[in-house]
Amino acid sequence: MTRRLRSLGFLTIGLFDRDDPRAGHETTLSIIERGEDLGFDSAWLRDRHLQYGISSPVAVLAAASQRTSRIRLGTAVIPLGWENPLRLAEDLATVDVLSGGRLEPGFSVGPPPRLDDVAAALYPDTVEHEEFGYERLARLRRFISGEPVSTRAGIEGIEEFSERVEPHSPGLAERLWYGAGSARSAAWAAENGFHLLTSSVVQAGESTDFDQEQHTQIRLYRESHPAGEHARVSQGLVVIPTDSATPEQRRRYEAYADARRGRVGIPQGPRGLLFAEDLVGTAEQIAEQLLSSRAFPEVDEVAFALPFDFAADDYAQILDDIAGRLGPLLGWAPAT
Numbered sequence: 001m002t003r004r005l006r007s008l009g010f011l012t013i014g015l016f017d018r019d020d021p022r023a024g025h026e027t028t029l030s031i032i033e034r035g036e037d038l039g040f041d042s043a044w045l046r047d048r049h050l051q052y053g054i055s056s057p058v059a060v061l062a063a064a065s066q067r068t069s070r071i072r073l074g075t076a077v078i079p080l081g082w083e084n085p086l087r088l089a090e091d092l093a094t095v096d097v098l099s100g101g102r103l104e105p106g107f108s109v110g111p112p113p114r115l116d117d118v119a120a121a122l123y124p125d126t127v128e129h130e131e132f133g134y135e136r137l138a139r140l141r142r143f144i145s146g147e148p149v150s151t152r153a154g155i156e157g158i159e160e161f162s163e164r165v166e167p168h169s170p171g172l173a174e175r176l177w178y179g180a181g182s183a184r185s186a187a188w189a190a191e192n193g194f195h196l197l198t199s200s201v202v203q204a205g206e207s208t209d210f211d212q213e214q215h216t217q218i219r220l221y222r223e224s225h226p227a228g229e230h231a232r233v234s235q236g237l238v239v240i241p242t243d244s245a246t247p248e249q250r251r252r253y254e255a256y257a258d259a260r261r262g263r264v265g266i267p268q269g270p271r272g273l274l275f276a277e278d279l280v281g282t283a284e285q286i287a288e289q290l291l292s293s294r295a296f297p298e299v300d301e302v303a304f305a306l307p308f309d310f311a312a313d314d315y316a317q318i319l320d321d322i323a324g325r326l327g328p329l330l331g332w333a334p335a336t
Contacts, residue, residue, distance in 0.1 A: 003297060003298070003299065003300040004300060004331040004332075005300055005301075005302065005327065005330040005331045005332040006300045006301065006332070007041040007042060007234075007300065007301035007302070007332075008039075008040055008041050008042075008302060008304075008322070008323070008327045008330075008332045008334075009035075009040055009041055009042030009043060009044055009072070009074070009234070009301070009302060009303040009304070010035060010040060010042075010043060010044065010303060010304050010305070010306055010319060010322070011043075011044040011045070011046060011076055011236055011303045011304065011305040011306065012028060012031060012043070012044070012045060012046070012305075012306045012315070013045075013046045013048055013053040013054065013306075013308050014027075014028035014045060014046075014048075014053055014054035014057075014060065015052055015053050015308060015309060016052055016053070017052070018052055021052075024052075025054075025060060025063075027312050028045070028054065028060060029060070029063055029064055029067055030312070031043075031306075031312070031315055031316075031319070032064045032067070032068060032071065032073075033064075033067050033068060034316060034319060035071060035319060035323075036068045036069070036070055036071040038319060038320065038323035038324070038334065039323055039333075039334020039335045039336065040071060040319070040323060040334075040335070041071065041072060041301075041335050042071060042072040042073070042074055042104060042301075042303060043064070043071055043072070043073060043074070044073075044074040044075065044076040044104075044106070044236075044303045045057035045060060045061060045074070045075055045076070046075075046076055046077070047075070047077070047078055047079055047082075049079075049082055049112070050118070053308070057075045057078065058075070058078075058088075058091045058092060058095055059091075061073045061075070061095055061099070061103065062094070062095045062098060065095060065098045065099035065100075065102065066098065069100075070102075070335060071102070071335075072102045072103075072104050073095075073099060073102050073103055073104065074103070074104035074105065074106055074177070074303070075104075075105050075106050075107075076106045076177070076179060076197050076199070076234075076236060076303060077106040077107050077108045077177070077178075077179035077197060078105065078106065078107050078108070079107075079108050079109075079110070079112065080107050080108065080109050080132075080136050080137055080140065081109070081110055081111045081112040081115075081130075081132045081136075082112055082122065083140075085136060085137075085139045085140040085143055086143055086149055086165065088140060089140055089143035089144045089165045090165050090166070092105055092144060092169075092172065093144060093165060093166075093167050093168060093169040093172060094167060096169040096172045097167050097169050101169065101171055101172070103169075103172060103175065104175050104177060105172075105175070105176055105177065106176075106177035106178065106179050106197045107137055107140070107176070107177070107178060107179065108178070108179045109132060109133055109134055109136055109137050110132055110133070111130075111132040115127070134188060134192075137178070137194075138192070141173055141176055143164075143165050144165065144169075144172050144173045144176070145173040146164045146165070146168050146173075147164065148163040148164055149163070149164060149165060150162075150163050150164075151163070175195075176194055176195065177194060177195040177196070177197045177232075177234070178192075178194040178195070178196065178197065179197040179198075179199065180196055180197070180198060180217065180221070181198075181199070181201055181202050181203050181273070182202070182203040182205075182217070183203075183205055183216065183217055183220055186198075186217040186218070186220050186221040186224075187220055187221070187224050189221060190220075190221045190222070190223075190224035190225035190231065191224055191225075193225075193226070195231070195232040195233070195234070196218070196221045196231070196232070196233045196234070197234050197236065197303075198214055198217060198218060198233065198234070198235050198236070198295075198299075199235075199236040199237075199305070200236060200237050200238055200275060200276040200278075200305065201273050201274070201275055201276070202214050202217060202273070202274050203271055203272060203273060203274070204267045204272035204273070204274050205217075208265055208266070208267055208274060209265070209274075210264070210265070210274045210275065210276045210277075211276075211293050211294050211295050212294060213274060214235075214276075214294075214295040215293075215294035215295040215298060218233055218295055218298045218299065219298065221233060222298075232301060233298065233299045233300075233301065234299065234301040234302060234303050235295060235296060235299045235301070235302050235303075236302065236303045236304065236305050237276050237278075237279065237302070237304060237305065238276070238278040238279065238304070238305045238306075238307060239278075239279045239286050239290075239304045239322070239326065240253045240256075240257070240278065240279065240280045240281075240307065240318055241281070241282065241283045241286055241318065241321035241322060241325060241326050242280065242281060242282060242321070243282050243283050243321045243325050244317055244320060244321055245317055245321075249314060249317065252310075252314075253280050253314075254280055256278070256280075256307055256310075257277075257278040257280045260275070260278055261277060261278075263275050264276070264277045278307075282325075283321060283322075283325035283326040283329055284329065286326055287326060287329035287330055290330065291330070304322060306318060306319075
């Protein structure tokens, strides 16, 4: 079946200069503001720890919540291996309250990449005892849901203590996403009631065809989820419409996609990761490619990824063309 695209979003990594980090963060906030003005339904941030991309998406989204009024604000994704679930629950609830219930947090599990390099700083005394799997995420959701985290509650002297994470934001626990890249993780997300974030990277299964494997994982998720066909699935691909691009921009966009095309169809690394091909062309060309694929017609929400190292003017042109040209061809109408 082909679903009408009802939610159009975008994802950014928020690059910045090492010696002038404020400028990059301001650019990210401006992009989110532009997205709201264009009618996008959601804006998503991706973590980049110990790199020159957003390391604290929750903090940036707190700022974005005060510059916007409607657009949903998501993370795709927060790797929980870097986080204390109780403290993260407090931060997420705070931002959700500030935003008026617009937060859409997405997560992944597993140990931080190259854990040996950061273990002494991140978990100097406990790394051997840390649990980096699904239970870490389940614990976070319990905390967000309002389950007790402390046996101390009530008034002591002039201070009052709560047994749960405060502030409590009703409804936030029902807006949690899981970034799945394998059939196993997609099934787990469904069986445990998380929404599904699927991206431009999946783990190879029976084939090396990215589109086929992503479609298989989406179908498994919907068949395993209590909500079935109504379960929320968001697809994230790199799409670069060129309708209003300058000739120089088109050349750079094509060169960007060409440089990454060699990895398509070839399983990468020990996990056999498959990468989607970046889609560059007119809105009509990209819409035709998406609608003729297996996976895209299975979703009704997208978070198209902005290429990591493009300039602010490039992002503005891409967002303008996605909202003004590509989205309507996919059945989407801008929010008001």
